[in-house]
Amino acid sequence: MCIRDRYMGLIEELRRTEEYKEAAEQESERNLVQAYQERVLDGVTEALQGTVVAETLDKLSKELVKYKQERKIAAMVKFAERKRRMREAEESGRRQAEQLLREREDRLFRSIMGTHQGTVDSYLSAILSETLDKATTEQAMKEANIKADKLNKLVDAIENSMNNPQQVIKNIVSSFLIPDIQRAKLEKMGNVGSN
Numbered sequence: 001m002c003i004r005d006r007y008m009g010l011i012e013e014l015r016r017t018e019e020y021k022e023a024a025e026q027e028s029e030r031n032l033v034q035a036y037q038e039r040v041l042d043g044v045t046e047a048l049q050g051t052v053v054a055e056t057l058d059k060l061s062k063e064l065v066k067y068k069q070e071r072k073i074a075a076m077v078k079f080a081e082r083k084r085r086m087r088e089a090e091e092s093g094r095r096q097a098e099q100l101l102r103e104r105e106d107r108l109f110r111s112i113m114g115t116h117q118g119t120v121d122s123y124l125s126a127i128l129s130e131t132l133d134k135a136t137t138e139q140a141m142k143e144a145n146i147k148a149d150k151l152n153k154l155v156d157a158i159e160n161s162m163n164n165p166q167q168v169i170k171n172i173v174s175s176f177l178i179p180d181i182q183r184a185k186l187e188k189m190g191n192v193g194s195n
Contacts, residue, residue: 013040
């Protein structure tokens, strides 16, 4: 609604008072109409001022409400931001603590695994050494038995040949004669070489 439409009645009243003023014949009527016209004009002015003041106050009230809401929202945003930062700091601290715990557990696990590995290595080394000792002992015994069997057969063969008296005499004679024959050959070769 336009201001002109709102105050149309007052504007019409001002026009009528103007007409009355022109139509008035006496000075007192003119003064009376003039005073009435001033009152109507003051009323129109006051109504216009009241409208402007009311609109301004309404606008300022709305701006104040808007400002309060903005401040309230800004405070809520600050509070939410601070709360978010605190949660992030807590989460960061928790992650850091978990990381330290995980590293400690990893070191402990590696230490335990190193101990277990050393124990397993020494156990396997002992078993391997014991097995190797047994195997070498068994192998040495087998070889000794085989050699003993061969030597027994050889000794038996020698004893058999030694129990024969003709063979014993033959061996004794050959052991005396063969070295003499070889010595004589060597002397003969030495004499031939010196001539």
